[in-house]
Amino acid sequence: MEYGKVLRFHRVKQGLTQNQLAEGIISSAYLSKIENDQTVPAIEVLELLYERLGLDFCESSYSHPSKEKLKEWYEAIVFKRREDAELLKEELLQQKETLANHQLYIFFELFRIRHLLLKNEVEKAYEAWENIRQHKDTFDDEMKFYYHLASGLVKYYRNEFNDAFQQLMEAKNYSSSLEIEDWEQSDLFYLLALSTSQANHLSASVFYTDQALEIFQTQYDLAKSADCHIIQGINYSRLRNYAKSLENYHLARKIAAQIGNNIQLTLVYINIGTLEARMGNHAVAIESYEKSIEYNDLSTSFRNSYLLTSIHSLVIEHYKKDDHEGCLKWVNYGEEKLKIYPSKPFQFHFEFYKKVINDDKDISNFLESDVIPFFEQKKEHIYIIRYSMFLADLLEKQRMYKKASSYLRLAIKLLNKHSQLGGILL
Template structure:
């Protein structure tokens, strides 16, 4: 048992310095060695230190019944058994060991982060992570696995996809030292696939999505199987294997239709629209974007509203590409109307660019050069820097400003070569 880590955890938690805990028992320097597991003191010394912290020296949390309940709670969270998760949480909160025992308290907090994320309460999850980060040097291997996993998920929710993928990969490195069940393996592989896809590590995304899909199929988890097919569809689209991409989208649609999952159906049609646009089938893209609207729920959540703005943006682009200015203007107006109740700076720029382009506005060049392109550069949203640089290059060429036109065309080409894999909307 790692007594030193337990002592340090409770000392810090109670706001005591090493001098205060060691006073009259041992020297602060010796306590530091104990906390860093550099020495094993006599039991009499440990008992005195434990007593000062109000701890039971004979308590063993590694096989404590509450740990089994904690794992049951975590399983219910991951598998989205919401009512069961709430009941288990209430029972855990009634047991003082959950908060007073180092081992149990750390697991409770790590699982609580996952609970908050399942409800999209990202800031609350981040606050819990901040509160336990100071104890990370007291964690055992199992704690480190969950610590890196939940931090990776936090980064995903914050939009830091590369860091998310790297942190979840760090969690994976602890798996060989632990005994985890198949539902945890599938959860780990799924989130590796998801974060890899968003970070544009396409091969890794395919690899982990296939591994997760195999496990989900074995457990007849239809919803997660559909999610994996969507990830695979996006990945194969980026690899330009459009037939395989469509095959996976159609499999996801078949499952979502069977389970009546409107959210998945919406995502399937959005991603088919993205694929059709990429291969130049703009009318088909419009049909699929409109089909996705049929499955958009009347919801005021930020996620659903932002997604709705993305669909409208897609429809604006496709109507513009087929030179349907009337249809383009119609969707711009609908988009701007939504912005009045749900502001989004990026969509405001998107809608205004197309509005200026179809109106042949005199300040379009200045607007693109001074506001739009710098904004998306700062956000590292390369697909929009590419698109708007190409627009700007064409407009500058029309004005016979050839040198500046070639600069923006070169910028677009360089980014396109570097990020040719872009494409696909993630769930």
């Protein structure tokens, strides 16, 4: 039994200093040694410390209750069985030891982070992650595995992709000394594939995607196999291997159609549209984006984002074709959808094209004061590049060469750093 870790965990959880816990029992220096497993104190000392923390020493001396229910919950989260995950969470919360026992509480909180991310409650997940970090010193290797995995996911959802990759690699390092199940191994490879793709480590992403895909195929997990083909489609698109990219997208499309997964079909057609647009095939791109809207049933918040992404892409493609009427049609459609699904980024996108087509004289100020600063704050590099280049062109026409040059430099700097931009992942 690791008494030191248990004491430190409950002391920190209750907001006590070492002086407050040790007062009248032992010195704070001796408590520090106990908490750091540098000494084994007398049973009488442990009993007094446990009593001050409101813990039952005898109960804590026995082995921890089974983690089976927690792992069952975690598996439901990983496989996105939302209803099962919610029911299991409530069942766990009704068990006293879930929150009172050091080990169970740590696992519960680490798994809860992923559950919150599954529900797209990113800020709540970040708060839970911030809270659990203070107990890092009490983690064993298994806890560290899940901690780094959860950290990687939190970083990924906050668009900190390099940090996400580093955290997931830490999880991978710990996994080698643990007996994790095949579904957890494939999940780890899949998350590594996602983070490396977004961080532009494309060869690594191709490798980890293949590793994940191999396991998913042996498990006959068609949905995850389709996810892997979508990632590979994006990877090969960024590597400019467009034939290989399309091959993967079409494999994903066939699987998604076979299992009736409309989310994946929506994503496949958005990404095919992005690829065709990159190759200058605007008519095919438009057809693909329209297909993506057909499959989007809008039952979750992230699907609302997919819908707005498709509409925005249609606006861009019609604008590229100098079809201003078609462009405005989709702008108006997008603004109607914003009344139901508000989004500041898409509000700016649609307003921008409306101003461009209507030759609004305020467009330079709009870009400089509102749009570019907003996307800089969000670290949305693709839009900083796009709008900076447009603004630079406008300023040059107005003979404001110095300011035009500054925005052009900004765009070129980001282009050199983020040349891989393009493609939407799950």
